[in-house]
Amino acid sequence: MSKFFDKSDLTRKDVDGIVSDTLKNCDDGELYFEDSKSELILLDDNKIKSSDYSSDLGFGFRAISKDVVAYSHSNEISKDSLKNSSENLKSTLKSAKGTYNHEISKTNNKFYDDINPIDQKTLSSKLEVLNKVNDYLRKKDGIVKQVTTSFSGEHKSIEIIRSGGEVLTDVRPLIRFNVSVMLEKNGRKETGVYGIGGRQSYDDYLKKDNWKNVCEEAYRIASVNLDSKPAPAGEMKVVLGPGWPAILIHEAIGHGLEGDFNRKKTSAFHNLMGQKVASEGVTIVDDGTIDKRRGSLTIDDEGTPTERTVLIENGILKNFMQDRLNARLMNTRSTGSGRRENYKHIVLPRMRNTMMLNGKQTQDEMIKSVDKGIFAVSFGGGQVDITSGKFVFNCTEAYEINNGKIGSPIKGATLIGDGPSILKEVTMVGNDMMLDPGIGTCGKAGQGVPVGVAQPSILIDKMTVGGTKL
């Protein structure tokens, strides 16, 4: 029995037969089934704007010979459809002469429970919370002009069928609760956004009216920005707060340490293994095993159990993040980093929860050491050019630092830096490591996957701040 194809004309024997036949001369590959349910309940502009439910079932069939990947996916689950895909793969890899690698490690660990978060909370009680959020914020202050709040939930089941009939499965819950508020004062409008989430039920995140804290944080960010001045322009010292600002590490370092870019030698890091790429005291790991976190996975999308991969240890580059394909071609092992957005996409090596570990200094010491610079507390999105190593990210809450003291808030500005050298500019690492609130989505090659980040406060000696004030 398989919930993925028991309503079709396929039997387990058919499926195993087609998979083994298709992959017989290949080095690797698998058939991946995915059944996902998702919802978005959104209140905006005083109204319930969306009450959307989506149900998606499909397969992705992959065959690999040397470094060539053939992929075919469909949401028609039938013998004909699977055979069509098989023929398509075989025609791409007609000259394949490999030996299938059956080895895949196993785990008894599970990092989240087998729950369906969508069904665990009724629609009425979700609507009730969203309405409370709207009322709470609008009553709080007359300058609140717009409130958007939403629940999004997902329940995804996967089954990986490898040549020879080996089957690996996982069931993954994921939720996110979000509040965005726009304030208007003296003709100025500013927005503040905050959210929480992870791989548990909605109510696990909403205990003790926790939605109020989310509202307060979104409101606080927006009100800080109402008083913001134009940001400075030019090179200066930057103190990053703990937690979410670690997307700097994600953009600046993380992507450049993904296996594919290094095998292809398009990453600025490809020839730096074993070398010093960061200041002493800087240790960075990518961890898929933290309980119930947004970026955690029991097994990756190739079936490999995830792990805690040390990327940089005390400044020295130690490991890249690998999926099976890039690991095999680089003579190493998969780090359980093979991920895909869904069955419509090929597997790529991706980050999970990327974290800089604690150092010894305090945030106070960092601020006091800065004559002129900025203190960045929260960020919107970031992006990196893997090849040149240049990366950016956008401040959503930041302050000036003058003579060792935090000054006025500054307008959202882009910070730009150079990935391979930025971590050498880290002169202090704090002792206040924090995980982000569970809201990150990382984009690569058109695929979005949920990720986490964490870091303590850090001081960067020199970065370019993209403000308008010269």
Next chain:
Amino acid sequence: MIKNQEHLKLKASYCIDLAKKLGATDVSVTVGNSISETVNFRNKALDESNRSDSLAISIQTYIDKKKSSISSSNLLDENLKILIEKCYETTKITPEDEFNSLPDKDLLAIDIKDLNLYDESHLENDKKIDYLKELEETVSIDKKIVNTESGFTENKSNFILANSDGFCNGYKTSSFSASCVAVAKDENSMERDYEFTRRCHLKDIIDPKNLGKIAAEQTIKKLSPKKIGSDKISIIFDKRIAKELLSSFASAISSSAIARGTSFLKNKIDQLIFSESINVFDKPDLIKGMGSQCFDYEGVKSGALKLVEGGFLKDYLVDTYNGKKLNLKSNGRSGGSTNLYFENGKISFEELLNINSRILYITETIGHGTNLVTGDYSVGGTGFLVENGEFKYPVNEITIAGNFNDMFKNITLANDLDFRYSVNSPTMMIEGMTVAGK
């Protein structure tokens, strides 16, 4: 083969009938099928093939002013039945919204023009491989090119949009696209750039030799970049970046942003928002246009709009829901803009380069530094320093920043518009922006 219209119509009417029978007062359904085949090359060898066959259906059910929606890729009647029942039950407990409704019947499209958006040519994967081989040979000629990745994608789609007011229409579209990303290296740096081509018809795409040649040239000239000092300096946006600014403008005049009050262009109708020389058009009915449509996502007919005339904002992009909220009629833009473009300026590209003696020419931006609520703009950039009309050296690791309110009023356009994308702009100069560098 993609599913034919009859098959899709059957699914759509099955859903409408079922939802009506359950008690829905209005229903709308979109059902589509899309098949695409991609072949990718890397360093002159086959890297990946990818075939995708996707069916998708989305259904909105209304009970008077209550509305909810579902979507699925599983089109078996048995599954649709479960989902429609769920959707109907959800609709019942979703609060009313007075602006929820199907589009006004008199606005629905009647004449469906053939815009020549479908080319039935099929390029076998072996032929795609031939194209890519030629492309990769050309891009790799110069030894400074150390890495290449290119791809060819053929896509065929078909869809039906139907609603319970009797609208039931759809049509096929196709696209053929090829892209090439090159990495070049010298003793100082490693740089990446790209070129791509995308058309509805196979015969209209750029030939592989040209595509490869452009990708290689653009990449090599970025080698050994310098960082410049922070400064106020005139900026020229290459066409491929200038169009992004026009896209931001389109987002800011969407009726949803206006109705929510989250756009810096709210209440700016009939006000001067651009330089007086600027005209912006949105034309849905261009033959073979990359953004062409016969009707919008709701079935509403869409005509040509002159969004900006002599610098003045004349229109928003309006859909049914937000239109009702703003007391405006839908102008068939529930999917946003169609073929959006700035009308050509009066001067040549060369003349634009010579307006000032020192200009920063931007070819790529990174980051998401566009704030449509305030109009603030701050992104990372790479490009070239131009002095006295000549490209002097490549520049990177800088940011450019400004505010759209000021930027739009300081735009000068060249006369080199062409229609390569759904949003198109001539080369654009903006004065008065801030560059942050060393």
